[in-house]
Amino acid sequence: MAVLAPILGRLVKALITLLAIAVLNFFLIHAAPGDPAVVLAGEAGAADEQMIAQLRERFGLDQPFHVQLGSYVWNIVRLDFGYSFRQGAPVLDLILERLPATLILTLTAFVISLTLGIALGVAASARVGKASDSVLTTLALLFYATPLYWAALMAVLVFSVELGWLPGFGYETVGAGYSGLARIWDVIKHLILPASTLGLFFMAVYMRMTRASMLEVAQMDFVKTARAKGLSGPVIRRRHILRNAILPVVTLAGLQAGQLVGGAVLTETVFAWPGIGRLMFESLAARDYNTILGVFLVSAAMVIVFNILTDLVYRLVDPRIGARA
């Protein structure tokens, strides 16, 4: 119970936050100019009287304000995010259909950037001041400064158009009819370019942060104690410095993890990746309110879930947290 109590507290807070977001969503619909029904129907391109009347009834727009709010929130609780007139399908179906592609892309990018970033950061800090450190930090700065869409376009140009090594767009080869391992291999080939472009920026961030944090922790008293014990350099770095230096990186990784769902709009658009990001982009362009709000809610839920997960991970890596409060 002692372990579960803080998680329970977080869950209660998370539910309250989600509810607040749903209410905010509701006000966003109402903030759009004109009658929401006209907006919803009109933007869908089918603004005849009969449909608007249907919409009014469906959303209860003839009801008083608080009843409307109540029924909207009730719909959300039942996971009913409404209907996309543009796409001709329920919003939830649209999102669930796109979710796996996005998660495959963002999770791969996340894992690549985190492991490579930390490894390179540790390597750079161990060689601080030497030429190899300068090369690594300069590269990191370059990746950090490169706009994502530019890197993506260049990657397509070089590896797909010029060299022809990897497919430049899509999630899998359309109409190839692969199955089993062949299909997985096909997806992986499609994944390499978007995942590495997406991961590049965060890899640079993790590397710089790991390096700085390692150097800072290396100055601390307990590192001197470790040396006085007769431990070797690599052991000190792994067991003493890295373990402490990783804490701020975990914080940042938690922030990135929260963006796993909504954070790949650019990459998905450039690589024509059929994920949530592109769904959001298309809905924005088409002013498909219901879908946008659905994506908004799901992304927010993801941020909250990953915040809780980050907290739990933090409790694992730092025993002081939780025990002190």
Next chain:
Amino acid sequence: MRTVLSIQDLSIALPKGADRPHAVAGISMTIAEGEILCVVGESGSGKSMTANALMGLLPPGVTVDGGRAVFDGQDVLSLPETERQKLRGSRIAMIFQEPMTALNPLMRIGEQIAEVFAAHGMYGPTEREKRALSLVTEVGLPDPAKIMRAYPFQLSGGQRQRAMIAMALALEPELLIADEPTTALDVTTQAQILELILDLRRRRGMGVMFITHDFGVVAEIADKVIVMEKGIAVEQGTAAAVLEHPQHAYTRRLLDAIPTGRLPQARKLEHAPVLELKGLRKVYRTGGGLFREAREVRAVDDVSLTIARGEVLGLVGESGSGKSTLGRTVVRLVTPDAGQVLVGGTDLAALSEEELRRSRNKVQMVFQDPYASLNPRHRILRALTAGPVAMGKPKAGAEAKARELLEIVGLGAEAANRFPHEFSGGQRQRIGIARALAMEPELIVADEAVSALDVSIQAQVLDLLRDLRARLGLSILFITHDLRVAAQLCDRIAVMQKGRLVEIGGVHDIFLSPQEAYTRDLLAAVPGADWAAENRTRGVS
């Protein structure tokens, strides 16, 4: 006795641009089996550098540029790094000053001790743990099995230092280097750690190089003493010889700086109180939330006392006794939960923000850390005039007064145009005192105001405070953990323990005939207390 370590003509070069070319210039010393050599000096004397050089732990840029340190027939200074690494922790071990930061916060105590065996490829995992457990038991940690699984933050300062010692003893080193291991600890804890080191020396017969700035500690444990000043050994000999017949002027200055039981003359005090505390309480609550019980700490628990005009009241106690919270409450940096803080009849605790701002000048504080308590980007003049100007004093008048005060605290008026970093710790503390005086307070709260200073500097600042008290009739609430410092300056002493006022009385009464057991424990724990008492009797006879 077999010689464990023999240092000959050791020189340690500082990087270019340092305040002097050598941290240590040509010192020699020997330590025999079972012998404790105290290396005494103030900050910057090169005593820690000597220890770090032996361990091969010198900071980057600092190098040994002469001399030998012979340990077991070979010069450790000229050994290759891999060989030195084998010596570290196994045959030469070291403990450090700050037990709070010297342990890895993310590793269990047991792991950290067992790691010493792993570092030297000794034993298997089970045996390592078994041996770690017996070490934890040997250094007198309570509930060893539980301590093994604990993280450093779950231990007190004294317990952490014991864990450090356990780590250092793991492989039965022939030489233990202790770098100010008790400086950060309370007196009673310090006494226990010193006792532990003496006991281990007896049982294990190891040589100990004990670095300290405190001659009281020297009197407790040293067999031999070497006194260092600015990298040079100015005096060395047996503990008895150095303590009783110091030859060098610097040694005498250091010895004079610690009071050997000389208590100040009792002064006649006025009756008009400048400060009255009535039933003061402050409770800190931590944690507490939807699913958790809040934890309460009674930092100040029903404390009532008065300070007369022109009186210096010493407030002593160990860490966590609530003495700092009390001081902060008097300045109302902390608002008490109950009780009154009467300064000249006004209850500071009951004032609104606006009224408080107008009354802030009545009580001023001098802080512990002279490095952190002055804004590094403000010139001294600004630091001294900001307060008075905010109180509505004309700027020109405040500046003239500031220059005058700088003269009074012994810095000279020209100090006004300089920045804090241009001053030493002792000088900054003088600035801190001038800053407090600039507000023309009725009472000054000095919270550990001399604790961060070297003994000789400490003596100078105490002189200044005595002088100010005589000249300006200053009333001071002097908060300190150091009973010896309190004895030098205070008219009366108040002893606090766990938020409660244990005993309060004249300095002679408290020191010579303490009524409460806790006060007696505190006095007995003062390092060098016996030696000081001997001196006192000798002085009398």
